[in-house]
Amino acid sequence: MRELMPFLRDLRPECWRLALGTLLLIVSLAASIGLMGLSGWFITATAVAGLTGAYLDIYRPSAGIRFFALARSISRYFERLVHHDAVLRTLARLRGWLFRTLAPLPLARVGRLRRSDLLNRMTADVEALDNLYLRIIGPSLAAVVTLGGTIAVLVLLAGPAGLAVGAVLLAGGILLPLWAWRRGSPHGEAVDRHLPALRGAGVDAVQGLAELRACGAVGRHEQRLMAAADGLAAARARAARLTGAGEGAVGLLAHGALLAALVVGIPLYQAEAISGPLLALVALAALAGGEALTALPGAWQHLGRTRAAARRLLEHADTAADESAAVVDPPPRQALGLALAGVTFRHAAHTPPVLRDGSLTVAPGETVVIHGPSGCGKSTLLDLVAGLIRPDAGTVTLEGVPVHALAEAERFARITYLTQRTELFADSVAGNLRIVDPRADEARMWQALHTVGLDERVRSAPRGLDEWVGEGGGRLSGGEARRLALARLVLTDAPVVLLDEPFRGLDDATAAEVARRLAPWLAERTALIISHDPDSAPPHDRRLPFFELIAPGGE
Numbered sequence: 001m002r003e004l005m006p007f008l009r010d011l012r013p014e015c016w017r018l019a020l021g022t023l024l025l026i027v028s029l030a031a032s033i034g035l036m037g038l039s040g041w042f043i044t045a046t047a048v049a050g051l052t053g054a055y056l057d058i059y060r061p062s063a064g065i066r067f068f069a070l071a072r073s074i075s076r077y078f079e080r081l082v083h084h085d086a087v088l089r090t091l092a093r094l095r096g097w098l099f100r101t102l103a104p105l106p107l108a109r110v111g112r113l114r115r116s117d118l119l120n121r122m123t124a125d126v127e128a129l130d131n132l133y134l135r136i137i138g139p140s141l142a143a144v145v146t147l148g149g150t151i152a153v154l155v156l157l158a159g160p161a162g163l164a165v166g167a168v169l170l171a172g173g174i175l176l177p178l179w180a181w182r183r184g185s186p187h188g189e190a191v192d193r194h195l196p197a198l199r200g201a202g203v204d205a206v207q208g209l210a211e212l213r214a215c216g217a218v219g220r221h222e223q224r225l226m227a228a229a230d231g232l233a234a235a236r237a238r239a240a241r242l243t244g245a246g247e248g249a250v251g252l253l254a255h256g257a258l259l260a261a262l263v264v265g266i267p268l269y270q271a272e273a274i275s276g277p278l279l280a281l282v283a284l285a286a287l288a289g290g291e292a293l294t295a296l297p298g299a300w301q302h303l304g305r306t307r308a309a310a311r312r313l314l315e316h317a318d319t320a321a322d323e324s325a326a327v328v329d330p331p332p333r334q335a336l337g338l339a340l341a342g343v344t345f346r347h348a349a350h351t352p353p354v355l356r357d358g359s360l361t362v363a364p365g366e367t368v369v370i371h372g373p374s375g376c377g378k379s380t381l382l383d384l385v386a387g388l389i390r391p392d393a394g395t396v397t398l399e400g401v402p403v404h405a406l407a408e409a410e411r412f413a414r415i416t417y418l419t420q421r422t423e424l425f426a427d428s429v430a431g432n433l434r435i436v437d438p439r440a441d442e443a444r445m446w447q448a449l450h451t452v453g454l455d456e457r458v459r460s461a462p463r464g465l466d467e468w469v470g471e472g473g474g475r476l477s478g479g480e481a482r483r484l485a486l487a488r489l490v491l492t493d494a495p496v497v498l499l500d501e502p503f504r505g506l507d508d509a510t511a512a513e514v515a516r517r518l519a520p521w522l523a524e525r526t527a528l529i530i531s532h533d534p535d536s537a538p539p540h541d542r543r544l545p546f547f548e549l550i551a552p553g554g555e
């Protein structure tokens with residue numbers, strides 16, 4: 001259960017709301033039991049009074065019944081409000097924490113997580129914890145207090161009959177949740193296996209629909225999707241059957257408690273140790289006592305899933321702490337020199353190194369173009385310089401300071417990086433530009449768009465800078481999306497620029513025009529540019545084939 005501790009600690013800011021919610025739940029359960037017990041007593045007592053003509057005060061019991069009925073509804077309403085409010089606040093905080101944990105992870109680790117896997121953590125795993133907060137802790141605590149109190153009152157009123165009811169309810173109250181937990185774990189694991197598979201297939205279907213259609217593979221993908229959906233539906237059906245069995249078992253348990261009350265209570269009644277109305281009160285209170293347990297097997301059934309979700313959520317928490325551990329003083333924000341010395345890097349233990357003992361120096365203010373065949377390792381080189389991945393050996397330094405030792409904010413205040421697959425966000429042109437500088441005014445944005453030759457295109461759009469670019473920039477052409485991403489960089493004042501195939505998707509004439517406009521901006525900076533065709537790259541001081549970075553024999 002150690003994996004749940006951080007999430008229990010996370011409840012601290014909500015402890016008053018949760019305590020109030022649990023108190024309201026106790027009031028609601030106690031009112032339910034009181035209502036049933038008192039109603040049983042009252043109906044029996046009026047019958048006895050009718051038969052015997054004995055005096056009966058009907059006003060106080062009927063006021064009590066009205067009180068319990070009202071208390072039950074009102075407390076239940078506010079319990080839902082308070083408990084859900086506390087839990088939703090906690091889950092919102094948890095999502096923020098998860099994002100902060102994942103965001104600084106080394107790219108290689110995030111890359112290993114599928115988009116659907118990340119989505120799953122942000123949604124299903126976080127939501128699985130509401131089972132812990134909302135369905136296990138509060139209701140279990142409320143059941144213990146309510147049933148403890150009820151049994152104590154019944155023992156006081158009816159001695160052995162109360163004890164018999166207590167024995168049945170307590171035994172069932174302990175054994176049923178434990179049984180559900182044990183039996184539910186495999187179902188939870190099955191749901192956990194099938195849910196990411198279904199989400200993965202769904203995300204692939206949406207993102208790759210054009211390719212699937214062009215390859216005539218929609219039918220085959222649909223089969224994959226349906227297989228995942230069927231697997232999930234079957235796992236959920238098994239889990240639902242267990243929930244149903246748990247609820248049925250609680251119903252039987254409540255009737256077992258009623259039976260115990262009658263078996264022990266009737267001889268007591270016959271011996272005139274308790275009255276008829278009291279026997280009815282004990283029997284019906286025993287039956288209502290089951291209500292305190294109704295939701296428990298279903299909640300405990302999912303404890304295994306909740307624990308697995310907690311383990312997954314904590315998986316990367318330690319890494320984030322390690323990554324932020326080594327931080328040094330950053331170099332000043334001026335033209336900075338770059339150096340790779342004896343750098344070796346492989347993507348995975350079983351793959352050959354992309355760089356072996358590679359070295360490169362870029363002087364402050366210099367622009368260097370690296371070229372080489374596809375797959376030789378050019379993008380990997382830029383990821384290393386940007387500090388997104390760490391070399392296995394050797395150093396990557398910015399004016400003598402290892403890039404890895406720089407805090408991420410300091411690093412990216414000095415390095416701006418156009419990656420090969422830039423992401424545009426589902427936002428306006430201005431929204432996408434302001435990601436680098438939220439305070440950028442319109443004049444600066446127009447200037448940046450002019451530099452990349454996109455100003456006329458944006459001006460002609462009906463909403464100008466507020467024009468929506470669509471999901472992933474889907475409303476722009478490939479070349480326009482690339483130039484918008486480039487304009488984002490132009491807005492920064494970082495002294496080091498890394499460009500990976502900056503003109504991908506641009507025709508020669510547009511590329512030449514953008515290169516001409518970029519030249520003054522690049523001239524003030526240190527730049528490392530990757531291009532498969534150095535002749536069409538922006539103006540540069542030096543060009544180097546990628547393999548010259550590798551020590552002899554390294555290839």
Ligand SMILES: Nc1ncnc2c1ncn2[C@@H]1O[C@H](COP(=O)(O)OP(=O)(O)OP(=O)(O)O)[C@@H](O)[C@H]1O
Nearest residue numbers: 111347348354373374375376377378379380381420
């Ligand atoms: N995350 C990764 N895991 C494993 N291997 C990878 C990963 N990323 C890249 N590689 C491999 O590393 C090698 C270098 O890839 P890289 O993207 O750096 O090449 P590149 O020169 O930029 O290619 P291109 O010009 O086609 O973009 C390739 O063989 C590629 O398959």
